Amino acid sequence: MTALGGQHQDHEDRDQHQASDGQRVRKLLQSDGNGTGRHRCGKDTPVAETLSLPGFVDAHSHGFQRALRGRTGGGDFWAWRELMLAEAERQTPESVRRGYVDVYRELRAAGYTAVGEFHYLGFDEALAAVEAAAEARVRIVLLLAAYARGGLPRFRQDSVADYLRQLEALRDRGISVGLAPHSVRACPADWLEEIGRYAQVEKLPVHVHADEQPREIEECLAEHGLRPIELLERTGCLGERTTVVHATHADDSELDLLVGAGARICACPTTEANLGDGFLPVDRVCTRGIGICIGSDSNVRIDPLEELRELEGVARRQTGRRNVISTETLLCFGADEGAGSLGLEQWDDVEVDLSHPSLRGVEDAFEALVSGCGADVFA
Template sequence: MVGDLAVKSFWCERAVLPGGVAARVLLRVSDGIIREVREVDTIPLGSQRLHGVVLPGFANAHSHAFHRGLRGRTHDGGGTFWTWRERMYELAGALTPRSYQRLATAVYAEMVVAGYTAVAEFHYLHAGGNEMAEALRAAARAAGIRLTLLDTAYLAGGIGKPVAGAQERFSDGGAAAWARRSGELLPDDNTVVGTAIHSVRAVPREELAAVAGAFPDRPLHVHLSEQPDENRECLEAYGLTPTALLAEAGALGERTTAVHATHLTDEDIALLAGSGTGVCLCPTTEADLADGIGPARELADAGVRLSLGSDQNAVVDPLLEARGLEHGERLRSGRRGRFSPAELVAALTGHHALGRPEAGRIEVGAPADLVALRTGSARTAGAELEQLVLAATAADVAAVVVGGRVVARDGVHEELGDVGGLYREVLRR
């Protein structure tokens, strides 16, 4: 596991505990697990100090690491999600396992510096084997971030269409072949192995159930209703919405996370809530790609558990994702305070979506995965501590701890150094 086996202690100026914000909190940690939580008057000798407010480490519930190569390079000429996708295909076709590992290492290092302690990587660059997956596994370990590797079935180029061009390196040809290859991927001390249905566009109706049921003990993710065209095509082909089609295939349930869920009907929301399916929202990507604003409040009110993801990594800032969730709701509704700060923190720490239900809390038995936010910066000075999530950005992350080991301080990765330097090197190549 990512972490430090030594017994150590962290003194937190303030910490967000399950019961609220507490001051002068001492955490004793061994084997990367919190063993004791108590308030103290005196800082014990040898304790590592975490200033500001300490929260559970943030969970990135949806990432495509290689999309980071497009940041700042797709904004000329306008277009839509579909024209952006062609640029993405070009990038995918140029990657090798070696170059992908270098790029992903930089991306994951940026995530750590920004406060993420775990990431779910929605991985479909198979290229006929698992070399790309192993490159991601190595990148996550180098960056010191916990990885949930979501091996993705991508079997069609659209509803009723074969894969073509760059899509060919995404596909195993069929559900059985995908399951054989995916079954070769095993978890390790830093990696949870999960599965994904890319979308109802990329997995035919007759193969959905086979993919969904292939690994019933693994987390299952799926892109859902990201674009109106997806809904229209699905209705025309099957007479069902994408959500209803997934329900028919047995793909919904408590281990499932639907990503985006932007264009839903009331019946879709009821199906997701009734099955216990979670939803991962990616506000910065949904804005960047002009996807739309999803019914987040309605989903939450129905009992759907929400998480957040950076998706295409055009922005790597968990606090901006949380702010985007609330701001999208304000734009939809004309009202403020649609999500409370506590609800936003819960979405930021949605490790359940990553197959890590033990994480996301500062309490005995939880992983010692922590993020400390400055309270006196130009952005956060004067903010009420309970509302810090609506004032801070990734620039306010003072320290990040994963498994009891400090992996980043003040915007610099402890092992890999300046993330900008990593990017300059890999993107130059």
């Protein structure tokens, strides 16, 4: 189980969530005491001095969407989606291989050392994404999207059995994978049921978009009489290996279902802001002890520290208080929770340049890293 469960009312209690799949950040900070993080950032810090941290984990990426950065036209999510579909239609294995190397190098330079690529462009393009990650020295988990309806023809499989055959073909090549029913819009209930059964038997991660947009919720209610997370629970797709991407408009009953299942939420704050999705109910999520990981998603910005600051910033605006989520917990969200979401037990460290101007003279490198630095502090 990844969530503590129950209603935690005070700041200290609700800040105690830990990822059962890895506690590297907490172990590092708790063993630090009065050591490296607090006393190695003086004005005379040697230029070469660095601090090792567990690398950040990007639990939700669509690499090809990086090509849409800077498109600041009007409209809503659905208007942007038309641009995204047009970009997806242009992709080939060659363009994915070339473009994703650049994206993954950006991820690596920004402090991410592992990525969950939520992929719906086709099988050969999936292999190209894996090759790109290897070249960029980023550990990848290929989250192969199941798509029964909607989107583009290239996204869709003929049946859920066909989808699982594709997933098995990736596994046969030694590729780390997760199941990714794209959404309750794209997958009917019988697909979700079969995917949930397979994931349970094979002990694989399940990632799914849910509650990102009000229209999605309205359509799910009209078809099933259930909200998206309720449908995931009803079909057996909600468990301790499940990560719900966004959950922006999840209500309290859905959040309680996540607690009961031990599921996580993947928040993608820079993308959610760019698309006008809304705000994750961060304080209500943390109060329940639900694990949060982060994703670069559309890759409009690639900076894990910015994603974490946005999470804390949203929580401050929602509560009218400062320091709603501790630095320790934010760093766990950025690393351990992402690794747990992808089923990773090992992923690379990242080096922080303590001589960087953003860190010179600070009393606590960890606090300063999260609250006041950009990704250029990583060596």
